[in-house]
Amino acid sequence: MIGKGIQSVKVLLLGLLLLSCIFAISQFKVSRIFPIHSVRVYGAPHLDPLYTQQLLMPLVVRGFFGIQVETIREHLLQMPWVDEIYVRRIWPDQVVITVLERKPIASWNDQSLLGDDGELFSPKRDTYPDALPKLVGPEGKQIQMLEYFRDMNRLLESLHAKIAYLELTPYSTWDVVLSNGITLHLGNKDILTRLHHFVKVYPKILANREDDVEYVDLRYPNGLAVQWKGVKKV
Structure with missing residues (x-):
């Protein structure tokens, strides 16, 4: 009885092995009869073509x-720049891949890029876009800083200026460098209110004199102080 059981198991294993071989051979024949001759990738300006080819070939x-x-x-979703992937087969021998890349808003601590969804990603540095704004702050604060970054830029629209550099210091104070080169010290409270005050007084005090300004201190409760270049601090 035991001998018959062992014999049955051997027959079953042999059958499974034969089926596996038949399947492998059939797959090989199908791949030879219907090979892929064209793989087209769209929407991927930041992907390394050679690396992508090596990834896709197998x-x-x-x-x-x-x-x-x-x-x-x-596999493609593992690449830093990739946000979403759509893959289609087109008869008889084509594969079309559409890549939606992440959209960086700013660099983060000179180590990563901050996407428009608040997520950090770390591609090769030589793929960073030029002239990205810089955000510097404590780890885990990128979403809060992104919200302030957007709110501040909306306030600055009337001045035709944007944020080039935004820092949340270890002391929880906010410093800003504008695209026109002016540095703003905003302190640690009422940040947007203080920036709004700056926008209101800008045409009266600083218009056409941006190059003469070293920084503007907005930490005063009822005003601001301008430090002019070449003028000694009192």
Whole structure:
């Protein structure tokens, strides 16, 4: 009885092995009969073409019917610049991949990029866009800083200025450098109110004199102080 049981197991294992071989051979034949001749990638200006090719080659050798679309998507989603991936097979021999890249708003602590969704990602530095605003602050504060960054830029629209540098210091004070070169010290409270006050008085005090300003101190309860370049501090 035991001998018959062992014999049955051997027959079953042999059958499974034969089925595996038949499946592998059939897949090989299908890949030879319906090979992929074209892989087109759209919307990926920051992806390394050589690296992308090396990543995709092992995934498309199975031919038109053997391609695992979800596997391609999962592999490409691991790349830092990639936000979303759409993969399509087009009969008889094409694969079309559409890449939606992340949209960086600013650099973060000179180590990462901050996306418009508040998420950090770290691609190669030589792929960073030029002239990105810089945000500097404590770890975990990037979403709060992004919200202030957007609110401040809205307030600055009437001056045709934008934030080039925004820092939340270890003392919880806010410092800003504008695109026109003016530095603002905003302190640690009523940040947007103080910036709004700056926007209101700007045309009266600083218009056409941006190059003469070293910084503007807005930490006073009822006013501000301008430090002019070349003028000694009192």
